């Protein structure tokens with residue numbers, strides 16, 4: 022028997038190893054090797070995707086050492102680790118980002134070019150992991166980037182949805198949803214770890230008994246168990262050795278066959294059980310800020326949270342004899358209430374499974390969790406009917422009742438004889454259908470609670486969580502959102518990045534405040550010209566993409582006026598549409614009018630069940646059809662709806678914007694993060710005093726921001742004083758004309774019914790105060806149009822927007838979380854000699 026060479030002993034890895042070397046020849050050889058040995062293809066039969074995969078593995082190989090060293094280091098007993106629990110991570114493609122963070126973009130480009138291929142084309146092959154809806158999921162992705170870049174030990178925990186957010190097509194002006202099969206061709210960035218899978222119970226009932234030693238014990242007898250298998254993705258920091266882990270859980274049946282059913286011949290029944298287990302992580306719920314109360318959603322939330330907490334406990338017990346100081350090793354952040362079931366789950370694990378006393382377990386739990394609230398919209402606040410909850414999680418319902426009993430005892434002491442207080446604070450809503458209030462659970466179970474922009478946090482304290490604020494003011498703080506400059510500037514806007522770095526060096530990439538150094542050049546004509554040139558190039562690229570994807574030809578010298586975000590009534594894309602119609606009417610009345618040419622660009626998905634949002638898309642595309650084809654307009658106005666807005670497709674959008682539309686009704690948008698991406702890329706904002714707009718305006722200066730609209734108190738006041746949109750409509754001829762045109766079928770081939778639901782809701786309710794803000798919006802847009810004609814003054818404002826947006830880095834946000842909530846410090850990662858010598 023011949024022993025294969027190198028089989029029993031792992032060969033020593035050497036400097037020039039194909040999997041770690043960074044010189045061009047090694048990279049080319051590694052790429053060719055991966056094509057052959059991983060993809061099993063020769064160049065002659067390889068598809069673009071094969072090439073992409075070969076390159077992805079080449080890059081992944083080069084970050085594995087950092088990843089393993091980071092994981093090893095975090096096992097040390099003295100390291101505190103942040104666990105970011107989120108039902109969504111909207112990552113966007115990995116390849117380009119990893120090239121930049123590793124600092125090997127240029128060499129790889131050379132190696133690929135010398136291999137006769139085009140790097141951009143390979144990068145474009147990647148199917149992005151769209152495991153989120155919008156802002157909340159993208160925020161989680163920016164935060165794990167910053168955690169790694171700041172060398173903070175962290176694990177992101179979430180769900181490996183087999184199907185992420187749907188792909189959007191536009192057919193006949195309507196949104197059509199297509200299943201997102203992102204895993205179809207395999208995912209080179211993840212590694213499955215079935216050896217550390219965990220068990221999760223569901224349903225059934227609870228048994229209480231006294232054990233032989235006289236202790237009260239609880240036994241949960243579930244009617245279903247599923248396996249949670251972790252899939253790990255490395256999250257590499259920018260130019261550091263830290264590579265953290267994003268651990269996403271996939272649900273599997275514990276056995277692929279139910280052998281009992283199989284033995285009695287019920288083969289299909291046995292396979293059914295497997296299918297139903299795997300359903301848990303099948304698909305992302307495509308609702309942004311709208312809860313549906315579905316059983317499967319609760320199962321998803323519990324599944325990933327239980328897997329994650331069990332995983333933390335397993336890791337902790339590798340180094341510690343018991344769980345007494347668990348909270349000193351882990352800081353667990355709840356990204357909205359979606360993972361708030363973690364509070365009773367940690368209690369259950371500590372009390373039922375690890376036999377800890379309730380008081381001690383509660384002490385640990387309430388020193389472990391911190392909660393971020395992301396919305397004030399009542400329809401987005403999670404509540405679960407007690408009945409459904411008890412059926413899925415019978416033991417957790419008992420635990421929640423016990424938490425509530427003790428909590429309300431405390432409230433009674435604080436507010437004697439105050440039943441109203443008890444009712445308003447209780448974890449259980451007793452009005453109507455009894456339900457569990459997840460935000461209350463999160464507040465009671467956490468040591469810190471934060472909002473995501475100053476205004477939002479103030480409104481939380483004043484309104485939604487007022488009673489909790491009165492109880493525990495010290496728990497509350499603000500953490501204004503931020504975005505990662507690596508993806509949103511360096512990667513997406515290389516032209517701007519190079520220009521900035523030439524002027525002020527490249528420290529701004531990790532210390533975004535340094536952009537302030539650009540202020541001194543804001544008036545410099547030469548710098549202004551270069552700045553304009555960069556913007557113009559970006560607009561050319563977007564123009565090309567618009568042509569390819571929609572067939573619409575737009576003028577890259579026109580003003581690019583952009584609104585990209587989820588479609589929602591409170592975000593008021595239809596207010597934007599009313600402005601377009603108003604300009605169109607002016608041109609029809611006076612075809613020779615000297616009007617600043619504009620290209621209106623929209624992008625965003627509507628929740629599939631949100632009829633009004635889908636109708637808003639149809640309105641935009643219908644207005645576009647008329648405006649784009651009317652010869653009187655003479656191409657001075659164009660309307661584009663970019664289909665399938667996602668991280669990949671947004672790449673060309675932010676850099677090309679002149680004007681950023683942030684026009685939500687004041688008091689509704691918790692923060693917004695797109696607003697930050699635009700401003701960083703030198704777009705000016707037209708916006709209301711809502712969310713982080715307030716802080717953007719504060720930073721860039723009122724003179725560099727186009728403000729309009731009612732303030733939050735004014736909205737409240739108008740509503741209290743019987744605001745009537747019908748009266749506004751009748752009193753404003755421009756508004757009336759625009760509405761009447763929609764109503765009489767001008768944009769719908771004479772169909773007067775099509776937009777009726779949208780118009781009725783505006784005319785008879787106008788919950789989001791479009792009509793109240795209409796005239797101020799139009800007037801403000803007129804000022805924008807005039808300002809744009811003064812090229813140099815506009816460019817100065819653009820430069821100042823970028824220069825003064827440093828605050829909106831996710832690095833700043835994460836530093837605040839680290840210092841003020843998590844109490845964690847950076848832990849630099851050592852690299853072994855041979856890789857370091859090469860880097």
Ligand code: CRA
Pocket residue numbers: 155156157158160309310357395396401473502690691692693694712
């Ligand atoms: N929809 C808010 O509406 C905010 C993000 C991230 C949102 C945005 O204004 O920027 O969160 N809220 O903080 C949310 O998802 C469940 O609530 C969002 O993305």
